[in-house]
Amino acid sequence: MTRTHTDQIFCPQVLYKKRDCPFLFPETVRTSRSLIQVVTRGSIVTLGLLIVLGTLGVSITPLIASRGITSLAVALALQPTLENVFSGIQLVTDKPVRVGDFIELETGEQGFVEKIGWRSTWVRMLQNNTVILPNSSLAQSKIINYFYPEKELSVPVEVGVHYSADLEHVERFTLEVARKFLISHGWGVDDYKTLVVYTSFGDSRVNFTVMLRVKEYFNRFWVRSAFIKALHQRYKAEGIVIPFPIRAINTSQESAQIQVPQAEP
Missing domain, CATH: 3.30.70.100 (Alpha-Beta Plaits)
Structure with a gap:
């Protein structure tokens, strides 16, 4: 039998098992490994290139200075991305939410946490749509986690x-x-x-x-x-009675005397 996402909504124990077994969710692990590999390879290649140039007698001081300026410009351009990356690291280490948790966002939306990546967190809503939140926004907002500290x-x-x-x-x-x-x-x-x-x-x-x-x-x-x-x-x-709402209405009113003015002769 094929399980639909509706089954996951009304039978969330499927998600609990996945959350309790992190190896069933390799997305975050693969993303982390890929990012680390790219950074490591780039650093090794850059360091090797500088060593080769220094051995050949090429002055690398201007290159280092220009690289520093370039790195600063890139860092400023990537500031939102870096903020999301560090917020993602904070979410992974502090674990206010975990994959499979059912949470309520500060905006009132509710859903299951499907993926926590380096830049964003994916939350599947009950309407079967997905909300993608920047990690920085999620880390700074108030969240209700209905699966923490326990499911009961x-x-x-x-x-x-x-x-x-x-x-x-x-x-x-x-x-x-x-x-x-x-x-x-x-x-x-x-x-x-x-x-x-x-x-x-x-x-x-x-x-x-x-x-x-x-x-x-x-x-x-x-x-x-x-x-x-x-x-x-x-x-x-x-024989215990659950009463209907009762209202007492007083309809008695004093009769008003209406005086009709007589027409002048």
């Missing part, structure tokens, strides 16, 4: 019950449903200690939050959906 993620679920409900019973039934759900569901963290925290008094209900935990970032959508259905079914069986 807490999922808050907001719930509300009627004011007439017994809150102790509500908490007990909710915890029972949540714990059984995390154990039985393949994407839930079964050893997580579920929490129920009452947060506020609403217009027509008492609000609280149920804390769940999932194994991976993308599991949160399906786990939250399945838990809401399971909790609604249990509340219905126990």
